[in-house]
Amino acid sequence: MLESGQAPESGTATRSAWSWHPELPLPGSPVSVWPIKPFAFLKVLVGGWLPISEKLIIAALSILTWAWLSPALERCREFEFGWMAQIYVRNLLLLILVAGGLHLYLYTFRRQNSRFRYESRGFEHARRFTFNNQVHDNIFWSLASGVTMWTAYEIAGMWAYANGLMPFLSWNDNPAWFVAMFLLIPLFGANVHFYWIHRLLHWRPLYRTAHYLHHRNVATGPWSGLSMHPVEHLLYLSSCLIHVVVASHPVHFIFHLQTKVLQAPTSHSGFEKITAGDESDGGLKLGDFFHQLHHRYFECNYGGPEIPFDQWCGTYHDGTPEATKRVRERARFRGVDGSRTTRAESDTRSR
Ligand SMILES: [Zn+2]
Numbered sequence: 001m002l003e004s005g006q007a008p009e010s011g012t013a014t015r016s017a018w019s020w021h022p023e024l025p026l027p028g029s030p031v032s033v034w035p036i037k038p039f040a041f042l043k044v045l046v047g048g049w050l051p052i053s054e055k056l057i058i059a060a061l062s063i064l065t066w067a068w069l070s071p072a073l074e075r076c077r078e079f080e081f082g083w084m085a086q087i088y089v090r091n092l093l094l095l096i097l098v099a100g101g102l103h104l105y106l107y108t109f110r111r112q113n114s115r116f117r118y119e120s121r122g123f124e125h126a127r128r129f130t131f132n133n134q135v136h137d138n139i140f141w142s143l144a145s146g147v148t149m150w151t152a153y154e155i156a157g158m159w160a161y162a163n164g165l166m167p168f169l170s171w172n173d174n175p176a177w178f179v180a181m182f183l184l185i186p187l188f189g190a191n192v193h194f195y196w197i198h199r200l201l202h203w204r205p206l207y208r209t210a211h212y213l214h215h216r217n218v219a220t221g222p223w224s225g226l227s228m229h230p231v232e233h234l235l236y237l238s239s240c241l242i243h244v245v246v247a248s249h250p251v252h253f254i255f256h257l258q259t260k261v262l263q264a265p266t267s268h269s270g271f272e273k274i275t276a277g278d279e280s281d282g283g284l285k286l287g288d289f290f291h292q293l294h295h296r297y298f299e300c301n302y303g304g305p306e307i308p309f310d311q312w313c314g315t316y317h318d319g320t321p322e323a324t325k326r327v328r329e330r331a332r333f334r335g336v337d338g339s340r341t342t343r344a345e346s347d348t349r350s351r
């Protein structure tokens with residue numbers, strides 16, 4: 001077992017050593033053992049929420065968004081510029097606040113230096129990026145395409161709720177189910193749906209059309225999370241279409257989109273935790289080493305760490321050198337080069 005802070009690979013180039021990593025191998029999901037034990041499922045359902053977590057903060061933010069920062073539902077019966085612009089500007093400012101704030105804190109002002117940072121390499125100035133600059137490229141795709149697609153889905157949802165086209169769930173209908181929806185939405189959006197859509201995005205034609213753009217980023221930062229091609233944004237956010245068949249309240253719909261959008265900058269921040277900079281400060285969980293491994297080794301960890309589709313489907317990378325070997329062998333067998341660096345270089349050539 002590797003202790004955190006140790007490089008997982010010895011004898012490879014310095015670029016492949018992590019600056020910091022959690023204890024390895026990664027523990028895997030508690031529901032990976034079949035048949036699933038009810039207690040293990042409960043741990044997945046409630047784990048990651050308490051005592052204070054990103055999910056809890058986003059849930060509070062979505063309630064606040066619905067209560068004070070959204071147009072009244074009656075206004076949304078017709079597509080009108082005023083309420084649609086209100087949602088667009090609010091979403092734009094929210095993403096700038098979260099991704100921009102994290103970038104300034106972690107990378108511009110370096111308030112915690114490299115403490116809990118995964119990669120040792122910095123952001124790149126390379127031809128494969130729009131404007132030849134990784135950060136500018138990431139900001140552009142996140143704002144121009146990401147915010148637009150997020151807003152388009154939200155506008156369509158609000159219009160559908162207002163016109164009775166989406167099944168509506170109020171607090172009084174079923175308070176327990178109303179709360180349970182908050183717990184289930186991230187498991188569906190960031191695990192079940194994400195795994196299969198992400199596998200689809202690695203299908204060569206879709207990869208070359210869309211997903212290559214997100215994978216230009218090997219060392220990721222807050223702006224990399226939502227830096228995607230419009231086709232990928234369309235597919236990535238399509239998990240919210242579940243609300244067409246499952247009864248929900250607009251606050252659930254807003255929460256669903258906000259977890260997908262606002263957890264992208266945090267999970268790609270490149271830091272396991274955000275701290276006040278003090279050595280004794282335990283910090284707030286931020287990054288996702290599980291997905292960081294996907295950016296480096298490519299043919300692995302397509303889903304989220306909670307529902308173990310990767311473990312069930314043989315695409316799991318637990319951070320160890322043995323897993324790297326397995327992933328590379330699998331990639332070679334499928335005729336794909338599993339090395340992220342090589343892939344990034346080949347993307348540069350194919351553009
Ligand atoms: Zn991918």
Ligand SMILES: [Zn+2]
Pocket residue numbers: 214225268291295
């Ligand atoms: Zn990513």
